[in-house]
Amino acid sequence: MRKVYSSLILLLILVFTGACNSGGQKKGGKEAAQKVPDLEEILTAGKIRVVTNYNSTNYFVYKGQPMGYQFELLQEFATFIGVKLEVTVNNDLQTNFEALQNGLIDIIASNLPVMRESEDYIAYTAPHSFSRQVLVQQAYSSDQKGSNNIQYNTLIRNQLDLAGKSIYVQKGSAYVQRLRNLANEIGDSIHIVEIPDYEVEQLVELVAAGEIPYTVCDENLAIVNLNFYPNLDVETPVSFPQKQAWAVNKNAPELLNAINNWMVSFTQTPRYQRIYQKYFLNKRSIHLVDAGFHSIKGGQVSVYDELIKEESQRFDMDWRLIASIIYQESRFIPDAESWAGALGLMQLMPETAERFGVQSITSPRDNIRGGMQLLQWLDERLALRVEDSNERLKFVLAAYNVGIGHVLDAMKLAEKYGMNPTIWNDNVDFFLLHKSDPKYYNDPVVEFGYCRGEEPYQYVREILERYDHYKNVMR
Structure with missing residues (x-):
């Protein structure tokens, strides 16, 4: 379905723009020798790779959530072309230009002043704002x-x-x-x-x-x-006042056309005006920094950062991953309770807390420790089936959300239908997502029956995306 959608998006853009852009002509030498992904390759891959700069307006984390002027624009554009947004951070412009030239990123998204004279391989987009x-x-x-x-x-x-x-x-x-x-x-x-x-x-x-x-x-x-x-x-x-724009490689003319057509239209919308006002004109936004839970000024994700770091060290886990899980589970509210009876920062069920010896389920330290014991237990059992630790993490997160039984069922379905039972994306995740379909939950290989798979499917994606943002800004 993604390939069909991507092809339609590409066709519409090409028809709208006439697929003509003089900047797309390769000039030979180093530039021509390096293959640069254009829009078609980006749509096929299903993701767009972007570098932006880290400051209190363009990109940062506040109370556990990634935010920023450039980040919100990028989200809008990625949604427009139907791909995942992959953000990295680097404030060294020369390094970013080299990465753009070498095809390692697709867009430099920051307040780049549009200059008449620039490197041969750089193409500036339509401006997103003006400043001096x-x-x-x-x-x-x-x-x-x-x-x-x-x-x-x-x-x-x-x-x-x-x-x-x-x-x-x-x-x-x-x-x-x-x-x-x-x-x-x-x-x-x-x-x-x-x-x-x-x-x-x-x-x-x-x-x-x-x-x-x-x-x-x-x-x-x-x-x-x-x-x-x-x-x-x-x-x-x-x-003087200057146009501020993004930059792409000149050897990606369809991507440039797509951004330009979207940018010219989007910057005229009330939605864009709200985004710009939010970060540059609204004085109430300064409280984002004053509150302390700002990755640049306060340097905290939550009041529990030190506690999360201490417990994560005990279990040899990345504290930023645990923080992302806690944000997803409870928004850092220690006495949060779900409709199903799960409690605390990591939303432990009472029987799970009892199994792992959690003394006080609403105690932040006890709850975090119990949650990490459960993660460790899931990891040990899934390690018998999924060898790669990075890939296994996706299975562990899904199991933490919905139970290991449903994940094992999805792995069996993947194997039965000729997919890879040890790969999550576009393999096992498909069958967990569709485990609410009678065709799958009534299959003879399934032991644990019906599952509303949308929640664990999104759970894994959202935690890992947020974890990437935390890794970008929290050292």
Whole structure:
């Protein structure tokens, strides 16, 4: 069904655009030698690989959920073409361009200023927004935190006054090239200090603390940061207003056409306006950061992070996986109770808690420990059938949700119908998903009967997707 749907999407896009784009002509050399997936290959694979940058507006995790301006746009586009969104994070622009050139990613999704001169292999999409780059400087400082002895600083308002100044920017960012161009424009030197291990907002914070004199930031992001650092000034532009867009490889013209057609239409919708306002204009959004459960400012997924880390270490499991399971099960509410009687952070059934010696089922530590004992027990039994640990994790998660019996039934069905019983995606998951169909739950190989398979099917997918986001931002 996915292949049929993908083919229809591709056909509609090609008809709409005329399948013509001069940027799609290969220019030979290194560019032509590297096979770059275009829209047809992306639809066939069922996923689109995207890199974005990690900051408090574009992509982050808040209270366990991935969020962000770029992330929500990407979700909308992935849904539009009917594929899974695969997000990675890298704030080094040069590394991202190399990955794009080598066909390792399909889109660079960030606030890229559209430049007339760029690498031969880069194609910018239609803009998703407009902004200018501004100088971030300290407007005033005080002797110590809370002191009334405020000293106001002399502010730079003329770009000519940047001559001889040291400006700290993220290595490989678009700000580096802009400052080089600006130095040429003013006919004098600007000392550009490229910092490899700091994102733009960390540099903004250093300016606010008085540890560095200047940095450069996109104006819309700079204005958001004024909510956190009121002693900053961001009113001096270092560029004209610029189109901000995504980038794809020029050897993927159908993908470029698809994004452009979608972007031009989507940015005119109320839905887009709500997304932009949510991250850049709504002052209530600053409470996302103030609350602490923000992967950039607070650095926490939940109040139970340290507890989850301690218990995960006991069982040699990744705490970010356990956090993703807990979010799915209870949204980190320790006394949550399901309609079926499951209790606590990891939603243990009373009989399961008794089996594993859980003293207090609503105690966060006891509940987490009991849940991890169940995960370990499931893993040990499924290891006899599924050797690969990464693949086995999907079976374990499904069994945690719906019981190991239904998962074993789905494996038997997969084997009977010529599918691979040790592979989850498009094999065993299909039969668990359809175990509510009499054709399958009445099959002689089935022991545990009817199962509403939609829930465990989505359960596995959602936990692993969230786990990927946690791995992106939580070290």
